[in-house]
Amino acid sequence: MIDPTFVELSRWQFAITAMYHFLFVPLTLGLSWLLVIMETVYVMTGKPIYKDMTRFWGKLFGINFALGVTTGLTMEFQFGTNWSYYSHYVGDVFGAPLAIEGLMAFFLESTFVGLFFLGWDKLTRRQHLAATFFTALGSNLSALWILIANGWMQNPVGSVFAPETMRMEMQSFSAVFFNPVAQVKFVHTVAAGYVTASMFVLGISAWYILNKRDLPFARRSFAVAAGFGLASALSVIVLGDASGYELGDVQKVKLAAIEADWKTEAPPASFTLFGIPSQANKETYLQIKLPWMLGLIATRSLDTPVVGLDDLESKFEGRIQSGIIGYGALSKIRGGDKSPETRALFDAHVHDIGYGLLLKQFVDDPAKATPDQIKQAAEGTIPEVWPLFFAFRLMVGFGFTMLFIFAAGFWLNARKRLEQNRWLLWLAFAAIPLPWLACEFGWFVSEFGRQPWAIGEVLPTFLATSSLTSGDLIFSLVSFVLIYTALLVIELYLMIKYARLGPSALGLGFYHYETGAAPVAAE
């Protein structure tokens, strides 16, 4: 039988390892393009300062990249180690984008990144620029494929459950590839990566300017980051997740939970700016509402309702009932029943099999579930609302803050009034952690909002685990946390050390610490 503690531990481990991994991914996604921009300017103009910029920011890129690779290793194998039934149940569909990610993206990124770091003297300028470009392209392609995989978890299109093999099987690869949820998520995620890298370069450059160090270097870096950041922040917000919401019930639940919309409102629904949601009373207190906004954002219309959580829950109760019938027919087919009647019954309920599986948290055979258990399973189809409600608002709030900083930085820089406006430089420096917080909150909304499903409406999370013990999980979870934290501390130490050194780290002899202004730092 399913052990809830063990399921919790498995979820914590995945959440922690994934969120650690995503501390490093967004900077790689964005900084790689900033390096391409800087190096392109270098190749086109021949000005050495742009080469220095590429190499210095490339050093910080490398410090971050190493941990991205390290924590990424875990992700590739964790489905097999910790989500073994998941791997069997959906590997036929989910494995393909992962394997293609390796072949198309990781090889490209990883083969050329070594030449980016170590090939300056062995390659021509154009060849080196090509290596930088392929690194950026590879890392962004990896985001594409992993988000196709993740998009399928949210909205499992192009596949059907096959009773003979007891798993989901692919029906259409192009449907999986062009899954609208995946496409929207890809654009949103890479743009968030571009924002992260821009904020990183902007904040550190602002700090150099505040300290009046290496000004030509810092100003140019600031300008590149402000322009790229402004465009990216606008993309993140405009392209947001909105268009994905309409698809599939799981996304509907997520939307209603983010908004804490318990009841279906008469369209067009209003957007809740703030409130205190209470799951027990199915009520949101102290609401501040913007009329019409949500209806417009989520449905792009004035007459489509945004379905509330209550209505979704009662609909899901019906699907659980249907799933019980479907699971019964499935068991007969797997037991050798080849009659067309059983097959017809199965086909009529195949799309609710996942809902039937929800009952396996209480009983081995869903047909034996009591009405109480069915009710409880239906309640479980709605994730906990308040964490989603607040996480989403924090993410959006950070996003708009960063948009303001990029816009102000871009404007003041264009008017050459940057150095007189020290408040903005301080703000840019202080805002360095914001993109990471926004990214982590965003992923939290996406994945916590998918619960109780591992694969939306197909496979419940509790069933997706491996048959390990809580002891195994405690050992691995504690080990991951200790090792990752130690590595993160080392990474931050190096990152801060090199960011403080600035371009002096290149050892060229004419930057700040090398001109007698202060003792030359070790290296």
Add this chain to the structure above:
Amino acid sequence: MLDYATLKLAWWVLIGALLIGFAITDGMDMGVGSLLPFIARDDGDRRVVINTVGPHWDGNQVWFITAGGALFAAWPMVYSAAFSGFYMAMLLVLFAMFLRPVGFDYRSKIDDPRWRNAWDWGLFVGGVVPALIFGVAFGNLLQGVPFKLDDILRAHYQGSLLGALLPLLNPFALLSGLISVGMLVTHGAVWLQMRAGDPVASRARWIAAALGPLVALAFAGAGYWMWLHIDGFRIVSGPAHDALPNPLGKQVVRAAHAWFDNYQAMPIAWAVPIVGLAGPVLAALLSLARRPGLAFVASALGLAGIIGSAGVSMFPFVMPSSLDPNSSLTLWDGCSSQLTLTVMLVAVLILLPVVLAYTVWCYVHMWGRVTTQDIAAQSHSAY
């Protein structure tokens, strides 16, 4: 569309090819890492060793990641049962491999002997532990893995924590692990002869010369041990090869010498273990003859022969079960649907040649012997 049985067979070949590609490329880095603290004593020489693989280790590691991804896509049941069944061993591999990216990138960023020495040992662990465990895993596959599948095809195993790990470390599996370490260290030593300056290169020559014959000897010994004491698995009856994959649909028995069935049925198959024996010996001789390029080819062929021998012996099994032989996974019943295998085959046939082309381009452009003078000249950018 290829017929299903042919597709399944093609994927057995491809998974094998990816594993061999992993051994030749990333295995080489692991061999170099295992040698690092011993073959080079001072910082200059150690940086030489590290920088021979510096530009390539990350790309090479993708063979490992892609093999994992391909296993997931083409053999989901195998990916599912193997990685969770070998949970503790997989964790050890992962934790050891964590030390490589940071070891390579962070080691030379701080000029402190304790810091650098610590990362050198990190690179050693990151090389030798995975090499050992991969060999141990193959040794256990040949003996059968204690797992069984229930009626909804969920995999269950015996033991947890040390109770799951210790039985994996049995004598035959440890011998397999030593063969794995030995062959990768030989391979790494051959690489260092090509790319490192002296004294590293000449030390590497003697290491390859000494280790190659030992690897061949241990490999032959493991084969003999298998003949004497390791019962193989044999399918007695089961569905046709092109049937929908159902791992519970066949009858399997264990029998002495069953792992030699394929060689008896098809004597040409002996070529595979013979290449596995000859490869490391030739690599040793060619090292002594100062022909490291040819030695590298011989060593790579040896890796293919040794890994291939495990595959050919078990064919069509890929993960036999000691707990419930009928639950054993074969290339016929542990695989994906026809559509997925087709899509993935097309993807591999298009992408892998491209990958090989630019990988060669990168090796060619970074070619040349790394010397302590080079390191001194680029002390701010080299690893």
